[in-house]
Every structure is written in C-alpha cells, then in structure tokens.
Amino acid sequence: MLSVVPRPVTVRVPAKINLHLGVGDLRDDGYHELETVFQAVSLTDEISIVPADTRTITVRGDHAAVVPTDHRNLAWAAVDAMAAATGHTGEVAIEITKGIPVAGGMAGGSADAAATLVGLARLWRVEPTRDEMYAMAADLGSDVSFSLHGGTALGSGRGENLMSVLSRGEFHWVIAIAGGGLSTPDVYRELDTLRRNESLSRASHPDQLMQALAAGDPRRLAPLLRNDLQPAAVSLMPTLRRTLRAGTDAGAIAGIVSGSGPTCVFLCTDSDHAVDVAAELSGAGVCRSVRIASGPVPGARLVDDDR
C-alpha cells in the first residue's frame, strides 16, 4: 500500500529588537508595565508542522541542544492553546530551525509560539479571528503578539498591546550574539534591585524616536535608542560593557542591549556600513558570533503556501 507523507506547513518568523524599552513599576501580577517600540528584523526561525501520531518538537540550528523539546517550549503551549480553541487533539510533529539567537533577548521562543499558531491555523484549516489569534498570543507570553504582528510597533501593558508605528525605509543592524544567555525574569528582578539601591533614570515617552523612524533617518534615531533593562543586563553580565564599546569603536552610530539581553544590536547608516562594522566587530573577539540584519520585516508568515 502506498503511504502518503503529508506535506508540512512551514512558517517563517522574525526576531525582534526593542528600539525603546521603558520599564515601569512591578505590577501585582509579577509583570512590569512597559512602553516599548519593537522592530522585527531579518534573523528568522522556520517552523514546519505535520500531523503525527504523538506530539514531538525537534530543534535544529545554532544552540539547538539547549532548547527544550517538551512542554517547556512555548511552541508546545501554543499547540495546547490552538487545540483547546478548536477541539483538535494537538498531535503534530514540529520542526524548528533556529536562526534567532537562543536566550538572546530577541524573542526567539515567542517567535516559535507565534509561528506555531499561524501554522496550525493553516494545517487544521481553522480561521480564528484576528482578535482570537492575538488573545491566544498574549496568553502565551508578552512578546508573542509582536511576533505575529511584525513590522514596527509601539507596545504597552506587558508588551502585548500593540499599535503600528510608521517607519520609512530600511534600518541596518549588526547583531552581536553573546556566548551565554540571560534569563528574562532574572534581568527584570535585577532591575528592581538596582532601582531600590540607586536612582536610575527612566525612559520618557518615545515621541522623538517615532519621528526619526517616520523620517527613515538612522542618524536621528541613533541617539534616541534606549533600554531601561540595559543596566540590569550589564550588571548580570559585565562583559557586555566591552561588547557595547567594541561596536561603537567598530564605527556603529549607536549600540544597545536587545531587550533583556545579552544580544547587543548596533545601528549602521546603510547596508555597506553594516558589512564594515560586522567585519571589524568579528575581529574584536567580544562575542560568540556577529550577524547582519535589517528591519522592519513582516511577522509570522506562511512560506510557499499554495494549498
């Protein structure tokens, strides 16, 4: 008998960087109130999903071995959410190919969850409304909504309430990936500790930054990049200070820790400039690897979908 191998549904999903990350006080629910400007950039994960007898997750790519393949993987929770919403049993084989740094503050886990929601909707031929998709995403994690959304957006609440932000042209980034990872809850906790012991300045509303994005002007954007979590990430991983310095020494017009870190991102004036900065930074030996990326790019999208 001929057995038919089902064709996988494949979804591509981008990493995020925070151009602005203003962190407010700790809320009663354990989250911090945020005001953040996200940009989706061209480092991507690819997720393939096929029906199976039991649920499995396989992870390939850089640092794949440290990514959990059970219920601790946010993609697993995304299957639970979509199965519960649609009455499916959730028996699928998921293959994740990582292009987004693992535990790097670029929303890699959130990206995989968002991609899983999009892929399952296609595989099971269900059509959740936009509001239903975003509600599931928000329940899964603070950054999952932006991984669905992509582009450039202003996030509030714990980061899940999004408004699109006008961004003209392409911005060019050099990404420095650190040797180890940082845990997001640890970085937020460190910020609370630092704030108790010393007075740290807090980001104000990112009006000017949004104007620089609308103008498509990297030189105007450069001095406006801001991350309230940066002192906490640097406090937990002091070598980041050296990485940040090396990026600007290499000619970047600005550098910042991405989200909760430890990945650092460096703004360049154009794509040639990014190639130069990346080459120089690679030689400085201050990080595990260096990549080039541009943004904004779309959120989680089906690849070659001709079903």
Ligand code: C5P
């Ligand atoms: O929502 P997510 O599971 O990605 O958040 C991971 C952790 O990061 C939370 O448990 C919390 O400790 C911290 N966090 C926070 N405030 C936010 C987002 C995340 O304190 N707005």
